[in-house]
Amino acid sequence: MTDTNQLLVRKLGLVDYAETWHAMQQFTDTRDEYAQDELWLLEHHPVFTQGQAGKAEHLLMPGDIPVVQVDRGGQVTYHGPGQLVAYPLLNLRRRKLGVRDLVTAIENTIVSTLSDFDIAAYAKPDAPGVYVDRVQQGPSLNQNSCDKIASLGLRVRRGCSFHGLALNVDMDLTPFNRINPCGYEGLQMTQIADCSAVKPAFDNVASQLLKQLVSTLGYSSHRLIDH
Secondary structure, three states: OOOOOEEEEEEEEEEOHHHHHHHHHHHHHHOOOOOOOEEEEEEEOOEEEEOOOOOHHHEOOOOOOOEEEOOOOOOEEEEOOOEEEEEEEOEHHHHOOOHHHHHHHHHHHHHHHHHOOOOOEEEEOOEEEEEEEEEOOOOOOOOEEEEEEEEEEEEEEOOEEEEEEEEEOOOOOHHHHHEOHHHOOOOOEOOHHHHOOOOOOHHHHHHHHHHHHHHHHOOOEEEEEEO
């Protein structure tokens, strides 16, 4: 019998966005009530993704980076190598989780993961994702502001979640300058590599995120499948 309290984890490596998105859709549409929940850990080739409510004015100058219109919530964001993407494919009805519960759980997972790297981070009630404080220098700048280190966008269908989170680990952040990230003009993005005294190992960050997510969501165990 399938252990529905075990999380099946797939490490997919560097993969194409559209192919992965369609695979998530297919998994969600065909899974039955006994299917194990899955977590996909991966990186994407450079791509901008625009959520269902996305506004064209937030795409400033995409240039040679493709733009994909997708079925998640939220506005536009960027994915690229060096960014840890995690897609929790969960039966929310079975786990008795609402969408807000899942958002909070994911944000808490990211905050706990960053804490393991001595990075103080937090969620904001009015803007999904995870942020870190930045002290700016200069008389014309606000003394305290925040940068975004992780983005979040979900879709729920048939009581099950897909899409997920993107945590900036050690990547080229300049493509974010071509958009208003998550629909916020002037929002600055940051990453673990710029907030930690120690250069992060990507696999270590992924392992810590997995550990925290399994704990936060209350799974009894997880099983890892390398691809």
